[in-house]
Amino acid sequence: MTKVVKIGNLKIGGKNPVRIKGMIKTPHSQIRKVISEAKRLEKEGAESIRIAVREDKDTKIAAVLKKHVSVPIVADIHFHYKLALGAIEEGFDGIRLNPSNISKEIHIRQVARVAKNYNVSIRVGVNSGGFKKEFANSKQLADDMVKRVQQFLKILEKENFFDVMVSLKGADVVSTIIANEMFSKKFDYPLHLGVTATGPFLEGVVKSSIGIGSLLSRGIGSVLRVSLAAPSFVEIQVAKHILQSLNLRRFEPDIISCPTCSRCEVNLIAIVDKCKKELALRAVDKSLKVAIMGCVVNGPGEAYQADIGVAFGGKDKAAIFKKDKILGWTDEKRVVGDLMREVTKIKGQGSGVKGQGRI
Ligand code: SF4
Numbered sequence: 001m002t003k004v005v006k007i008g009n010l011k012i013g014g015k016n017p018v019r020i021k022g023m024i025k026t027p028h029s030q031i032r033k034v035i036s037e038a039k040r041l042e043k044e045g046a047e048s049i050r051i052a053v054r055e056d057k058d059t060k061i062a063a064v065l066k067k068h069v070s071v072p073i074v075a076d077i078h079f080h081y082k083l084a085l086g087a088i089e090e091g092f093d094g095i096r097l098n099p100s101n102i103s104k105e106i107h108i109r110q111v112a113r114v115a116k117n118y119n120v121s122i123r124v125g126v127n128s129g130g131f132k133k134e135f136a137n138s139k140q141l142a143d144d145m146v147k148r149v150q151q152f153l154k155i156l157e158k159e160n161f162f163d164v165m166v167s168l169k170g171a172d173v174v175s176t177i178i179a180n181e182m183f184s185k186k187f188d189y190p191l192h193l194g195v196t197a198t199g200p201f202l203e204g205v206v207k208s209s210i211g212i213g214s215l216l217s218r219g220i221g222s223v224l225r226v227s228l229a230a231p232s233f234v235e236i237q238v239a240k241h242i243l244q245s246l247n248l249r250r251f252e253p254d255i256i257s258c259p260t261c262s263r264c265e266v267n268l269i270a271i272v273d274k275c276k277k278e279l280a281l282r283a284v285d286k287s288l289k290v291a292i293m294g295c296v297v298n299g300p301g302e303a304y305q306a307d308i309g310v311a312f313g314g315k316d317k318a319a320i321f322k323k324d325k326i327l328g329w330t331d332e333k334r335v336v337g338d339l340m341r342e343v344t345k346i347k348g349q350g351s352g353v354k355g356q357g358r359i
Contacts, residue, residue: 001014001015001188002014002188002189002190002191002222003162003188003189003190004016004190005121005163005164005165005189005190006121006163007048007072007074007093007094007121008048008071008072008073008093008094009072010047010048010071010072010093012165012190012222012223013165013189013190013222013223014190014222016222017248017249018216018221018222018223018224018243018248018249019047019048019222019223019224020045020046020047020223020224020225020236020239020240020243021046021047021048021049021050021074021192021223021224021225022041022044022046022048022049022050022225022232022233022235022236023049023050023051023076023225023227023232023235024037024038024041024049024050024051024052024232025037025231025232028051028054028057028058028061031064034051034061034064034065035064035065035068037232037233038051038065038068038069039068039069040232040233041069041071041232041233041236042069042070042071043233044233044236044237045236045239045240045251046071046236047071047072048071048072048073048074048093048094048223049065049069049071049072049073049074050073050074050075050076050096050225051065051073051074051075051076052076053075053076053077053083053086053087053092054083055083056083056086058083059075059083059086059087059089059090059092060090061073062075062087062090062091062092062093063090063091066091072093072094073091073092073093073094074092074093074094074095074096074123075087075092075094075095075096076095076096077095077096077097077098077102078098078101078102079101079102080102081097081102081104081107081108081110081111084097084102084111084114084115085110085111085114088111088114088115088118088120089114089118092120093120093121094120094121094122094123095111095115095120095121095122095123096122096123096125096167097111097122097123097124097125097152098125098126098127098130099124099125099126099130099148099149099151099152100126100127100129100130100131100148101130103151103152105155108152108155108156109155109158109159112155112156112159112161113159113161115161115163116159116160116161116163119163120163121163121164121165122156122161122163122164122165123164123165123166123167123192124149124152124153124156124164124165124166124167125166125167125169125192126145126148126149126167126168126169127169127170127171127196127197128141128145128169128170128171128172128175128176128196128197129171129196129197130148131144131145135175138170138172138174138175138178139175139178141170141172141175141179142168142170142175142176142178142179142182143179143182145168145170145175145179146168146179146182146183146186149166149168149183150186153166153187153189162189164189165189165190165191165192165222165223166183166187166189166190166191166192167191167192167193167194168180168183168191169194169195169196169227170195170196171195171196171197171198173195173207173210173211176194176195176196176211177211177214177215180193180215180220180221181215181218181220184220190222190223191215191220191221191222191223192221192222192223192224192225193211193212193215193216193220193221193223193224193225194208194211194212194224194225194226194227195207195208195211195212195227196227197227198227198228198229199229200229201228201229201230204226204227204228204229204230205228205238208226208227208228208238208242209238209242209245212224212226212242213242213245213246216242216243216246216248217246224239224242224243225239226238226239226242240252250286250287251286252279252280252286253279253284253285253286253287253288253289253290253343254288254289254290255272255275255276255279255290255291255292256289256290256291256292256293256302256305256306256309257272257291257292257293258292258293258294258295258298258299258302260294261294263294263295263297264294264295264312265294265295265312265314265315266294266312266315266318266332267332268292268294268312271292271332271335271336272292274336275290275292275336275339275340278336278340279340279343282340282343282344284343284344284346285346285347288307288308288343288346289305289306289307289308290306290307290308290309290339290343291303291305291306291308291309291310291311291321292309292310292339293309293310293311293312294312295311295312295313296311296312296313299311299312299313300319300321303319303321304321304323304324306321307322307323307346308320308321308322308339308342308343308346309321310330310335310338310339312332315331315332316331316332317329317331318330318331318332318335320338320339320342322342322346327342
């Protein structure tokens with residue numbers, strides 16, 4: 001079990017739910033867009049928002065954002081320790097420092113002293129891009145990432161500064177997994193998980209899901225940020241799906257639908273998309289499992305195991321199940337409406353994970 005560290009009022013680590021962080025992608029010069037991006041991130045489910053701070057005037061953004069969102073704001077600092085001092089004084093709730101470009105002991109200790117005074121936590125975040133040498137294998141890179149973080153932690157600890165989170169992100173999934181495993185065996189600081197520089201969107205989703213998901217499934221990781229070549233709110237959506245897939249947190253009903261095959265005589269993919277949208281519009285039990293299956297091969301079985309489900313038995317015939325009972329019959333045109341009507345009748349009986357706990 002890790003120690004608990006706070007970013008503003010947000011508790012991270014220990015028995016707290018695995019948290020979701022988002023990051024602003026709009027330049028500071030487009031302030032209205034920055035604000036609307038922050039609002040969208042919060043609405044989508046980001047529990048803390050990070051923004052790059054590249055020069056002195058950027059530190060003022062904390063106060064601006066705090067007028068529009070209520071989640072804690074974190075400054076992403078590279079190269080200049082004085083920017084960290086300014087960010088803390090201007091009201092950021094947390095700062096991220098990169099040991100690969102802020103490494104002088106005197107500077108780090110000064111930041112730690114000011115952060116302590118202002119009750120601001122620090123994330124020590126190392127990325128594989130910060131290493132100029134070539135590594136023969138992922139293990140060596142992981143080992144070097146952990147060593148670099150370790151040196152930084154020693155300096156912070158000399159100042160009795162322990163409000164620390166750590167991230168070790170590789171562009172390669174394997175080094176990310178190994179580095180986080182190694183670190184979690186030695187330290188009890190909460191780990192912020194992520195895979196960095198993940199490439200095109202689809203590849204990024206796969207790399208993030210495998211890297212973050214495999215660590216979380218072993219109980220490693222207290223907070224995550226998914227990094228994708230996509231709008232920032234999409235990163236939050238993917239983060240939520242990762243957590244929900246591992247039964248760590250629940251954000252929406254779980255849709256169990258088949259991939260379709262040549263047995264399927266309806267446009268099941270469109271039906272699933274419509275159901276997803278309709279479910280999002282309704283105040284339904286988030287722990288529900290809803291099955292939507294294309295034929296009788298696996299359909300009835302999956303529908304029985306879900307809380308409610310529909311299984312097609314041809315183009316014009318589908319059975320709506322509630323657990324092991326057939327509630328009635330429907331067809332391709334009416335299926336979404338009929339299913340939604342039954343879903344909204346179910347209150348507090350969902351069989352999925354409830355609440356926001358850890359595995
Ligand atoms: S449930 Fe039926 S239609 Fe769907 S993938 Fe399986 S066999 Fe194919």
